[in-house]
Amino acid sequence: MPERLQSLQEQLKKRSLEAILITHPANRYYLSGFDGSNGVLLIGSEEALLFTDFRYLEQAEKQSPHFKICPWKAKLADALNPYIATAGWDSLAFEEEQVTYSLYRELKEALPLELIPQKGLVEELRAVKSSTEVDSLRRGAAIMDQAFEYLLNLAKPGMSEQEVALELEYYLRRQGSGGPLFRYIVASGERGSLPHGIASEKRLAPGELVTVDFTGTFDSYATDMTRTFALGEPGARAREIYETVRLAHREACQKIKPGMTGIEADALARDLIEQAGYGEYFGHGLGHGLGLEVHEQPTLSPRSEAALVPGMVVTIEPGIYIPGWGGVRIEDMVLITSGGAESLTRCTRELVVI
Template identity: 45%
Template structure:
């Protein structure tokens, strides 16, 4: 698997006209090497692959990284990299221009005698199609999130704070086997539920309010992502109408997802429906995004999403309606694009649930 990834990236390197590639981001470096730690580097040339770390991770690297030469550096990494570039006769070094800071770039530019070539998206283009092992890990992460949500339905009640809900949710996912969180959980109730990314506060959850929970976990380096919105107590007619519209839009998009469509075509199905029901101005974000080693990656399922959907992509379908000073909701599933259409990885119920 790692050998194939190295072979594929080398084809991209040759096409780009670079003779070496420097990877510093955890997601790209670990995808290309099998490492599970951080604060390390890799340099891939057309005939060598070198994994570079310090004494904290040398033993771990030797155990996990099988297709690379393992090299331990001391002192300044840029000094080490400069020396390595000369030894390997590197003329054009690709770097992650969307990851490396401007100050780091200036340091490399000063110390390296080779040309630095930006390669934004090169590894991400490989990561966009998941193999069987990746899909298995994502499904497990989604299953953990589903089990945590099921528990939360027995835990949540009026008079709790949003932070209490957040802590229980995150504790439960880790107790069920998650190694961490995909992102800071979103727990927003009442008027705060109109904030698409409203993180938990000390606000007390009250009857007659929406409670939106957007959360995910990490399992074996892979993320899940789902959103469910509950009503505490009884919803009013406006809340019922909003929920019905968002749920219908989410389901319409699900029925549309299949290989060959672009992200913007799928987005349009949900967006046009929400617009037709009078809530268009309250749906401002894209319908979804890719999920994998990080929770937001290619492809984009949005009005600007030009990537064509292919089997093996994992994406989200998450329309929402957010009305300031009233409240909002979002319903999100994690989706695997298949040869025939799609498979829904989030198994939790989506029909309106009221917590009495």
């Protein structure tokens, strides 16, 4: 990861920062390759240090050849102090959204320098994927498509939502997924109105719509996909709502492109859903970045001013949720390209009735 480290060091220079403490595990992994459960990076214009405890010293040496591995026994501040004194820094940046109050207090009491809160430094670098990262996301997306096909072959009335979730997870794990990043959403019938309706003991019934939203990790990269399908003919209202979501999803996938802000991308789908009269039932943003974390930069929402750049991978996931009735969501993983976008997940977006 020397080029990522270099990019961060350039960012430090741009922001006139002497050094930064990286405590967020995904940022640490991105910069160093070290994926143990305990570790902190200390990075200056010349320095790249990785602090971890006895359990991980050997692993860190192997995974992070570009970092000096420093043992950390009790307090982090005590481990950092000698290196900070040698470097002669007057200030140290830290990740304001990641440091707990107790760690902040420890650092403030023990370190003889100014602490400078920062946010988004590494996250901004992570938002634009390298071709290797895109390959991992593409491979994962293809397996997500297969998982959904697999599910369509076995879902039937009488199965519980939890069984559906388990089948999906089992399939993905067998294909090499490192595990789910959130508890799977399986929301059938009226429960479909819960955008985050975690799989329950409820059993699927004939005529219901079923929304499944599931994840995996391949080469440490998150996958995320949603489909709504029907168990037998769901009726005219369900078909009309499904079609509204499908057209909004298609509009966003076809028109999203670099240079657009998250607000503009979100509006592509939102305008269609509002025109169809369902605006109040689409209460979340259009999508989110996907990478080492299942929700990362950039965000596509009515509040997101950041512009899209080729190489970003985002979800496009419009939905309509009507309390007491149910809901529909269609979510794909999409790569922003120089000319527009390419969907990485590709299984059908037509309403599947089984």
